Amino acid sequence: MNIAIVGSGYVGLVTGTCFAEIGANVTCIDIDENKIKNLKLGNIPIYEPGLEAMIKRNVEAKRLNFSTDLASVMDHIDIIFIAVGTPPDEDGSADLKYVINVAQAIGANMKNYLVVVTKSTVPVGTSIKIKNTIQEQLDKRNLSIEFDVASNPEFLKEGNAIDDFMKPDRVVIGIESERAKKILTRLYKSMHLNTFRVIFMDIASAEMTKYAANSMLATRISFMNEIANLCELVGANVSMVRKGMGSDNRIGSKFLYSGCGYGGSCFPKDVKALIKIGHLNDSEMQILNAVEAVNEQQKNILFKKFQNHFGGKVKDKKVAIWGLSFKPETDDMREAPSINLMKSLLDVGCSITVYDPIAMPECKRIMGNKVKYANNMYDAVIDANTIFHVTEWKEFRLASWEAIKRSMATDPLLIDGRNVFSKEDIAGINYIRIG
The missing domain is CATH 3.40.50.720 (NAD(P)-binding Rossmann-like Domain)
Structure with missing residues (x-):
């Protein structure tokens, strides 16, 4: 199977390398010429345990390649994953300009049927925008080429990304056609020979699942930080409270650790984005507004x-x-x-x-x-x-x-x-x- 990954940041690089590891022919595309030049030289722009060795192994096996030219691979690929950044805009919403730019490039260069999969974290409805953008470019070219869009959000933990990808709790895929489902089943089944952990659903639900999952984890962190601060005032020990809570199998022990606040590339951005999605749909996300406020206080x-x-x-x-x-x-x-x-x-x-x-x-x-x-x-x-x-x-x-x-x-x-x-x-x- 031939795959292109557009965007060679954290998600794109891990995704492309792991697909190459299971035998796919992968080309990672990025507009940053310096990044691609360094990747070809073996210089990895991020730190992730085990990733450098895996990249080297798959480059030597000629299953993993790097390029700045998306058009050059369009003749022979089966699937394109969009894995570009969606940084928060000034109002907290996800900035989709890089995603739309990729969709335009796909529509301007595609020659055969493709499955276009969004790996980037995007708001509900983005796949419709991607589909419309690709179709607009095909119309400009007076071409009638079939394609499908799908959503496949990532659930990678930095520091454990390779295991998360190769041995995931679940893989969430939003699809709208049996043809796309069949292709993506073939891709992921090779990773799950004993237990097929792929959950297929509609695209909107897949897009929402990513935000909902990260926001729930952020909520648990902020909740425990509030409990910790109250423990100090009343003379309780939050470590003992955590053990008592976590032993309840309805709650579980994960993400119940208090500390000095959450950070990183996902939780802050995704909480802000989901709050904004709610606001745009006249649904004020009261709990998530509190989660964000508590976290900002906890950082001090x-x-x-x-x-x-x-x-x-x-x-x-x-x-x-x-x-x-x-x-x-x-x-x-x-x-x-x-x-x-x-x-x-x-x-x-x-x-x-x-x-x-x-x-x-x-x-x-x-x-x-x-x-x-x-x-x-x-x-x-x-x-x-x-x-x-x-x-x-x-x-x-x-x-x-x-x-x-x-x-x-x-x-x-x-x-x-x-x-x-x-x-x-x-x-x-x-x-x-x-x-």
């Missing part, structure tokens, strides 16, 4: 705890930040709580040294020389008054706390934004956690 919780501990006298304090990415196993800092924290600390005159196993280059791109960069977690804490634990990288779990205490300033403090540590673990260092 570590700084507030820091100020409260020192009675507001924090100017010239030297602090260390452990973890910069929005979650472990990625270098993604989009909407990361660490950014809010660094900006707040700089505003009150603190000096900051940061360390992250992967995201240091990205932090340098965002923060420049406003903060100092340590070689490891121990260098970061030298002479620091306070450590902020922001991202729960595994390497922080078994730190040598005796050595850390000796390196820090007098009366040191650890503010744990992910509730990983305990007072018993940290050699008498002052300890503050969430909830």
